[in-house]
Amino acid sequence: MSQRVLVAGVGMAPFVPLSARDSAASLAGRAIRSVLEDARIDFDLVDQVFCSCVHNEAGSAEQVLAQIGLTGIPIFSISDGCVSASSAFQLARNSVLSGEVECALALGFERMPVGISNRAFFGLDEMSVQDWGSADYASRPTAFLERRQHPAALFAAQTSWLLTRMAIAESSFERVISHARAQARCNPFAVTNRSSDRDDWLAPYLCPPACGAAAVLLCTPAFIARYGARGGIAVLASVRSSDTACEQESANVLDVLGRAATRRVAQQAYERAGLGADEIEVVELHDQSVGDFMVCSAALGLCEEDQIDTFVHERRNARGAQIAVCPSGGLLGRGHAPGATGLAQIAELVWQLRGTAPAGQLNGARTALQHSAALGRSVSVTILQRT
Template sequence: MARKVLIAGVGMTPFAPLGGLVGAASLAQRAIRAALDDAQVDVDLVDQAYSAYVYGGVGLGDSVLATAGLGGIPLFSSRDGCAAGTAAFQQARQALLAGEAECVLVVGFDAMPAGVSSNQFFGLDEVPQPDWDALQGSDAPLAALQRRQFPAALYAAQTHWLLTRMAIEENSFAQVASRARQQAGLNPFALMSAAEDGTGWLPPYLCRPASGAAALLICTDEFARRYGLRAEVAVLASVRGSDTAAELEAINVLDVLGRTVTRRLAQQAYETAGVGAEELDLVELHDQSIGDHMITSAALGLCAEEQINGFVREGLNSQGRRVSVCPSGGLLGRGHAPGATGVAQLVEMVWQLRGEAKSRQVEGARTALQQSSSLGRAVSVSILQRIR
């Protein structure tokens, strides 16, 4: 019989503007301590540890884990861009399923310096027009992959496509932005929780870079029973994939940014978990842009693409059931610390499923989905469910 993977403890630091006084190691250690305290598990019971970060030298993850009291056990680090956090989580889960460990800690963190401006983070300082035009004119799948070198141009093209090819109304973009700010205002861990207005949003509707950390303690059902843990949230499915040449043949900017692969992986996750999109109570998706928020909602089966305008306004899925998308504020509201973001999404879902999300709580939440993407290059979908 397959092992059941449970989430026993979670912790997070508030996401903060770049260039803060707290360094990456300190942020990570605070999140780790919070997760261990939440689970009421001593650090000596952790069999393996996985870290995820993007900004920092080789060995930083091992150093952070060792100074948090996790030295002497297998330590693993992922630096896979925006996909780093979910990569670490999925590798940790596989260790449990394979019987190599019973209790594993995952931490994602990043503390970028103030010198990394929002423009630099998204490549807005670049002027790639000649190269971009050449890639736009090519019908080779390799050209589609190369377009990911220019994220700002990709997101601008995404917005243009939604407005002109899919007839998404401009006020729908404003609706998504407004809800992100509103939900972030309810979230003490969000970058925008103290924001007084919507200034600082980057065209075309991009999230803000941030610093922060988040951690998870995951374990087997047997481990939870042995130590009397309150682990009531199970990982029903967690899948990861990349796009195929066939999926990129149309050279559609929406598919370059992960639409088709997200749709395929979501179906795989639903089949593995034994649930459907209509059963989801909340979703934390990788809304690096407002266009991501819209297109990913449809790719996950929450609505049809022609229903995006209505879904943004009413939050009702294709079956007329309400589903909350990014109750945390998402990347648009919480901010985006690349190494921490995927783990932070899972932490928020655990709080929601436990009924601990306070003023942003989704009432009666039982089943939740997390989706992350690194410019469409590496996509992950995970489904959690409250089982106790």
């Protein structure tokens, strides 16, 4: 069993709007070629491939890999909603960690179906008219699962809760959005640099859906030494969890969207990495909404919930040290391509730790955290460190 997993290389294709004509193969091919070039190895050294994609047909992984070369290695295809890319990463890591392989590729790509709209992406075209507050609805065990079929309604409820129940200032919402857009303007991979089309509906507190691709190559230290691959970044921890019944019984929209699960997973990740939240210097969290940015910042331990307003404006942790949260622009700025987003976050963090980030470079950063969530049903946290 390997005692350590290293990131040998990362690659990404720019995120593009839903209306773009880029094919899944072209997006994925660009990410694959860039990750191999970054790692300085050939594809025939890869032992396994874990592909994530939400909106493509069976066999799409083989189709995109054919342009690099089908070598007969195992290819695993994953469709797991917004955490698909993180699922691919964690499975690839576990394969290397177990000693089954020395080098595994995690590839995520997304090409939305032609004609899909922002409204459809967020479930607004099938908006539920159910009264979520009714006693009958709230008492049913599957009620919280049904809520997740209508994410736009959930995010609207999240925003209302933060404004009215937690007294978060409206200026804090505006600050998160303006910061995300400013960071994205410096990021050559951000969808917001390629389209001003918000479908005449997309609420300002929601991230823009996108198409795109990203890839991460994981390997053992022995592989690095043998083939001269890049290395330099270690995966200290990668933890995942799902709902618990008690967290959902309160019917609190913040927990339906993953607040409680994020707290649990983050704590487990910190323990496995041997670190505290105040030692994290740069974060890419799953800010599918402005509310997600606020709630998850607190749930990850970057601040207390009653300090969200201050944290949004100052971005300082409990020790008073500056922390970069979503320097890439995050989902709110770079865009959200479900099959690729988790791996895109990892790529952005690796660039940060190397000192080569295309946007929002934090000088001297050594430890980073990536967070993914699928409307609360699954949450993952990965901690990386420059060796």
